[in-house]
Amino acid sequence: MYFKTRTESPELLIYKSLNNRMVLSEKEKQYFSNLQKGYDGELMFDSFIEKLQSNRLVLNDLLLKSNNTTFQIDTLLIMSDTVYVIEVKNYEGDFYFEKDKLFTRSKVEIVSPLIQLSRTESLLRQLLNNLGFTIPIQSFVVFVNPEFTLYQAPMESAFILPTQILRFIKQLNAKYSKITEKHKLIAEKLLSLHLTESPFNKLPAFEYDQLKKGITCASCDSFSLKVEGRKIKCTNCEHVETITSSVIRSVKELRLLFPENKVTTSIVQDWCKIVDSKKVIRKILVDHFEKNGKFRRTYYE
Numbered sequence: 001m002y003f004k005t006r007t008e009s010p011e012l013l014i015y016k017s018l019n020n021r022m023v024l025s026e027k028e029k030q031y032f033s034n035l036q037k038g039y040d041g042e043l044m045f046d047s048f049i050e051k052l053q054s055n056r057l058v059l060n061d062l063l064l065k066s067n068n069t070t071f072q073i074d075t076l077l078i079m080s081d082t083v084y085v086i087e088v089k090n091y092e093g094d095f096y097f098e099k100d101k102l103f104t105r106s107k108v109e110i111v112s113p114l115i116q117l118s119r120t121e122s123l124l125r126q127l128l129n130n131l132g133f134t135i136p137i138q139s140f141v142v143f144v145n146p147e148f149t150l151y152q153a154p155m156e157s158a159f160i161l162p163t164q165i166l167r168f169i170k171q172l173n174a175k176y177s178k179i180t181e182k183h184k185l186i187a188e189k190l191l192s193l194h195l196t197e198s199p200f201n202k203l204p205a206f207e208y209d210q211l212k213k214g215i216t217c218a219s220c221d222s223f224s225l226k227v228e229g230r231k232i233k234c235t236n237c238e239h240v241e242t243i244t245s246s247v248i249r250s251v252k253e254l255r256l257l258f259p260e261n262k263v264t265t266s267i268v269q270d271w272c273k274i275v276d277s278k279k280v281i282r283k284i285l286v287d288h289f290e291k292n293g294k295f296r297r298t299y300y301e
């Protein structure tokens with residue numbers, strides 16, 4: 001049923017890493033917290049989507065381009081006679097709806113999810129038409145947070161409120177659906193057009209020298225680790241991991257942060273800090289990453 005599962009975006013992973021290794025500005029912290037909240041909301045919605053019966057195709061986090069415009073879809077659900085576009089919002093607190101606009105309780109206007117949604121729907125329609133598919137599209141904004149309240153919510157709208165999600169899923173399950181080759185073709189085609197580099201990323205400026213070095217605990221992000229034989233133990237949460245797996249994890253993090261930089265044994269040693277033996281690091285790199293380049297300027301991919 002899942003054509004594309006959901007994982008943390010590179011942007012969110014970079015923010016997580018930077019948040020551990022440097023001081024983010026208040027604005028960056030806010031942005032990071034919104035990213036995290038958005039992702040948590042999507043996971044919350046996924047737990048409802050899991051209740052769907054078979055014969056439905058799900059594609060999460062699609063980033064597509066149509067009409068020279070990049071757009072993102074949180075959840076795309078393909079059923080036999082309709083494609084559903086679902087935008088997930090993890091807003092919390094009291095909001096009110098007035099003249100097609102959404103406001104917080106303190107009267108701050110929120111970018112209307114309905115406008116965003118109709119734009120996404122029309123871009124997807126154009127894209128599918130260009131690919132030669134004609135299938136009706138329906139779109140919804142799902143507010144997942146149980147502590148979200150919308151005053152003056154319109155009775156007929158694309159909004160699914162927290163108390164309505166379960167019923168929404170039940171209604172989808174009540175609909176007959178049979179997935180044919182055509183539906184699989186739509187999913188495959190959209191997946192092949194999925195963009196991996198998002199133009200929406202807003203990353204802080206950072207340089208290698210300003211970042212705090214060291215392996216972080218896989219469980220609690222703490223830098224307080226100590227080597228015990230072939231393992232690394234966290235003195236904060238007692239989590240134990242092999243040196244090999246923690247170095248691989250750290251190298252992946254390093255490459256995520258600095259995709260342009262060469263990964264050498266010396267840099268990895270400097271980055272991981274805690275592993276004293278160059279030999280150990282070199283062996284992990286040789287065993288787990290592809291070697292590229294000659295001796296002395298060795299780097300790994």
Ligand SMILES: [Zn+2]
Pocket residue numbers: 217218219220221222234235236237238239
């Ligand atoms: Zn820990």
